[in-house]
Each structure stands twice: as structure tokens, then as C-alpha cells.
Amino acid sequence: MENYKMLNNVAVSENGFLFLPGTGESFTLNEIGRMILEYLKEGNSSNEIIEKIAGEYDVDETVAERDFNDFINQLKNFRIVDAI
Amino acid sequence: MKIAVTGLNNVDNPGPGVPVIRGIREADDFDGEIIGLIYDALEPGAYMSEVASRNYLIPYPSGGLDIYFERLSQINEIEKIDVIIPTLDAEMFAFAKLKSKLESIGIKTLVPTVEQLTIRGKDKLFSFCEKYNISAPKNYLASSVQDLYKLPSELKYPVVIKGIFYDAYIANNFDEAESYFRKISSKWGYPIIVQEYIKGSEYNVCALGDGEGGTVGAVAMKKLFITDKGKGWAGVSIEDDEIIDISRKVIEELNWIGGAEFEFMRDEETNKNYLLEINPRFPAWVYLAVAAGQNLPHAAVQLAQGKKVETFESYEVGKIFIRYSWDLITDIKKFEEITVKGVLNNE
Known part of the structure; x- marks a missing residue:
């Protein structure tokens, strides 16, 4: 599975408010979204993140993987993360 | 004073x-x-x-x-x-x-010189950009409805129909183009500018040129709220070296003197920035530049008096203006x- 990193110019506040200084766009993340970005920031691999989410929210890893991939695709579209 | x-x-x-x-x-x-x-x-x-x-x-x-x-x-x-x-x-x-x-x-x-004002005109800007290798939407000047039949092959619908001074509409086909041509020409005269349509987001730069090729300061902004007249009613200062560099290049090539607003369209697919227009004065959102750390109006007064002004090298990103009525x-x-x-x- 591909791994990702957050692009340098992305700013996320503790409240889950995400601001892209290069485009002026902003987004509000829910708790899981904020958590995923935090894990990415810490340098976790995709598999590690899926495992953590599955454990944290007590869901099947397949479900966690599907939701993770959906979320990552959105982040890629908005140029918030890049594959490494 | x-x-x-x-x-x-x-x-x-x-x-x-x-x-x-x-x-x-x-x-x-x-x-x-x-x-x-x-x-x-x-x-x-x-x-x-x-x-x-x-x-x-x-x-x-x-x-x-x-x-x-x-x-x-x-x-x-x-x-x-x-x-x-x-x-x-x-x-x-x-x-x-x-x-x-x-x-x-x-x-x-x-104030910019008559020559500078002429070159940045909506009908001349494309030639200027072509000369200096700056990306700008392709342009065709139409002086009659017949000219709309002769659009160059690289201009495909939708196109933007623009007045020489004001007004712009997106035309999806010839009938719409003809209708907008008549509407704009009756109000603003000729020629009418038929421009390549770039789908994307608009970004703006507020800058001040010293008349010797130097840029005193430049701040980039993304509109967050746009009125039905297309005016930014809220905006945020952003970090974008590319559009700042293009603005600096234009100021350098023209030896631009005075305030200016550069309007860019960023292609949503290629991420490429196209210079749409240069307004020969400060924009109405110039106070955002002041609040972000570049007091360009004050620098303009100093320049007018022939004083040496220090250039601004940076500004605060993430400053927001929200206009209101009272x-x-x-x-x-x-x-x-x-x-x-x-x-x-x-x-």
C-alpha cells in the first residue's frame, strides 16, 4: 500500500481547522480526519494508520482501510498530501 | 503635509x-x-x-x-x-x-505613464505577455459580429466576451457570444475582447512599482466571498511565490510606477497561472496588504515625494479582510x- 506525507505548507490547528496558505482554501476536519493527519505528520505508514484507527474505533480493518483510502483521495485532490 | x-x-x-x-x-x-x-x-x-x-x-x-x-x-x-x-x-x-x-x-x-497605461490595456495585454513569455489567456479582438465567425482555431467555446473597459461574460456557443457582443459593445464600445476561457480559481496580487523596475512590495490574496458583481467581499492573504514573481517581472519590464492589481486565473487541471488583467491602481482590498505588513499606500506617498523607500520582503499569510456595510x-x-x-x- 502506498504511503503518504503531508505537504509542507499545510497548517492544521488543534481544533481541526486546516488552512492551505498557497490557495487560501480552508477545511474543517472531524476527529478522525484530524487524527489521520496527525498520524501522517508523525510519519506513520498507511498500514500503521489503518491499524490505529481500527483499534481506536473498534472497527474492522477492511472498513477502516476503505474509509482511509476515501479520505486520502480527497486530501490528494486538494493537494494536501502526496505519495512518498 | x-x-x-x-x-x-x-x-x-x-x-x-x-x-x-x-x-x-x-x-x-x-x-x-x-x-x-x-x-x-x-x-x-x-x-x-x-x-x-x-x-x-x-x-x-x-x-x-x-x-x-x-x-x-x-x-x-x-x-x-x-x-x-x-x-x-x-x-x-x-x-x-x-x-x-x-x-x-x-x-x-x-501615476503610471500614458505608455504604461496603454500597454496594460485589456486589448494589448496579451501581446505584452507573449513578448515577455508570461502565460495569459489567448485573445482575439472583434470589431464586428462578423469577426466572431472568424475566431482563430485555437479559440474554442466556451470563450469569455469582455468589454474594453468593463464587463465580462462566459459564452458557451456562437449565439451567446453574439448576444454578449451586442450587449457589451452598446455599453463600452469597440473592440470586444474574445478570450480563451480558463477554468479555475482567481488569485490577486496588490503591488507597488517604483518606476525604475523595482517592486516596493507585493501581497497575494484569494477571494473568499464574491458579490454578484464579482467583487471580493472577503479575502485572505496567501503564500504564492509564482504569482508574486510574475507581478514583479511585469513591473520590471514596464518600469511600472504606482500601485497595481494583478489578476490571475489558476487552471484547475494544470495548476498553471494565467495573467488575466492588470489594474493600474491599488485595489479596494489594499488595506489587507497594510494589515499583512506592507503599508503600500504610505510607500506610494513617499515615492510621489521623490523619497527613497525601503522594499518589503515578506508579509503575514492568513490575514483575512471581511468587508461590511454600515x-x-x-x-x-x-x-x-x-x-x-x-x-x-x-x-
Whole structure:
């Protein structure tokens, strides 16, 4: 599975408010979204993140993987993360 | 020192006068008076007592430069103005042409030259960009409906139909193009600009050129809220080296003097920036540049006086402006004063 990193110019506040200084766009993340970005920031691999989410929210890893991939695709579209 | 500023029409399509004055007033070393020059007795800025000490009605430049200069001279006899900062598109050619005459009566101005104003015109900008390898939407000038049949093959619908001074519509087919052509030409004359349509987001840069190829400062902004007139009602300062660099390059190639606003469209697929327009004056959102750390209006006053100004190298990203409307209540006597005497004293 591909791994990702957050692009340098992305700013996320503790409240889950995400601001892209290069485009002026902003987004509000829910708790899981904020958590995923935090894990990415810490340098976790995709598999590690899926495992953590599955454990944290007590869901099947397949479900966690599907939701993770959906979320990552959105982040890629908005140029918030890049594959490494 | 007395500084006169135009464009106090803080309406739903606001002039830049009030934010320009706000910047000048906030400069640490500002010690003087601000004089408002207004075209209409109901320009809101004239009634805001913290904006200008006195406001004078002046005629539109389209009424003739002699009458225009005569009125400015008349006001100068009373006020002894040191600097005029014009802020509206429609008066730029007038001030460029009157620059030396104004200097002869002791008034300095900061305005682009007639040549600079001509090159940045909507009908000339594409050629300029092509010459200096700056990306701009492809352009075709149409002087008649027949010209719409002869659009170059690289221009495919949808296209943007633009007036030489104002107005722009997206036409999805020939019938729409013809309809917009007639609508715009009856209002703004010829030629009509048929422009390649770039799908994406608009980004703007507010900058100041020193007239010697240097950029005193430049701040990039993304509109967050747009009115039905297409005007930014809220915006945020952003970090974008590419559009700042393009703006600097244009200022350098033209030896641009004065304030300017550069409008870009970023292609949503390729992420490439296209220069859409150069407005030859500060934008109405210029105070965001001041708040982000670049007091460009104050630097403009210094440049007009022939002073050396320090260049701004950075600014704060993530500063937001949110415009609002406010019902200012005043007495009919104020309106009478400006209508009958042509001057409104706020002191």
C-alpha cells in the first residue's frame, strides 16, 4: 500500500481547522480526519494508520482501510498530501 | 503635509480611496491632513469624519482635462496640496497627462505613464505577455459580429466576451457570444475582447512599482466571498511565490510606477497561472496588504515625494479582510454643504 506525507505548507490547528496558505482554501476536519493527519505528520505508514484507527474505533480493518483510502483521495485532490 | 486622495465611493463596488487613506494615516511618521476628492455628493467616504478633513467635489475627467485641471488648481489655492494619489481606473489617463501641469502648481502625483497605461490595456495585454513569455489567456479582438465567425482555431467555446473597459461574460456557443457582443459593445464600445476561457480559481496580487523596475512590495490574496458583481467581499492573504514573481517581472519590464492589481486565473487541471488583467491602481482590498505588513499606500506617498523607500520582503499569510456595510447617519446640512458649496468640512 502506498504511503503518504503531508505537504509542507499545510497548517492544521488543534481544533481541526486546516488552512492551505498557497490557495487560501480552508477545511474543517472531524476527529478522525484530524487524527489521520496527525498520524501522517508523525510519519506513520498507511498500514500503521489503518491499524490505529481500527483499534481506536473498534472497527474492522477492511472498513477502516476503505474509509482511509476515501479520505486520502480527497486530501490528494486538494493537494494536501502526496505519495512518498 | 496635505495629501489628496480620490475614490471615496465606498459602495458595493468600492473605490480604493478609503483603504488607501487608512494606510496613510496609520504610518508612524504621518503628520498631516487628508483631503478627499469626490465625484458625487453621496460618496460615503466623504461623510466618514475619520477619513478626510475636507472633501471637495470635482468634475469627471471625461468632461475635459482643462476643466478638470482648473478645479484641481482652485482647490489647491485653498488647500496647498502636496501630493494627490489617484485611485480610480477612469482618472488614470487624466492624471498621467496632467502630471507635469500639476507639478507646476506644486502637486506631486504617483501615476503610471500614458505608455504604461496603454500597454496594460485589456486589448494589448496579451501581446505584452507573449513578448515577455508570461502565460495569459489567448485573445482575439472583434470589431464586428462578423469577426466572431472568424475566431482563430485555437479559440474554442466556451470563450469569455469582455468589454474594453468593463464587463465580462462566459459564452458557451456562437449565439451567446453574439448576444454578449451586442450587449457589451452598446455599453463600452469597440473592440470586444474574445478570450480563451480558463477554468479555475482567481488569485490577486496588490503591488507597488517604483518606476525604475523595482517592486516596493507585493501581497497575494484569494477571494473568499464574491458579490454578484464579482467583487471580493472577503479575502485572505496567501503564500504564492509564482504569482508574486510574475507581478514583479511585469513591473520590471514596464518600469511600472504606482500601485497595481494583478489578476490571475489558476487552471484547475494544470495548476498553471494565467495573467488575466492588470489594474493600474491599488485595489479596494489594499488595506489587507497594510494589515499583512506592507503599508503600500504610505510607500506610494513617499515615492510621489521623490523619497527613497525601503522594499518589503515578506508579509503575514492568513490575514483575512471581511468587508461590511454600515448605515452612517448624518444631517441633511452636510449633504447641502457639499451640494451647494462643493466642499464638505469634517472638522
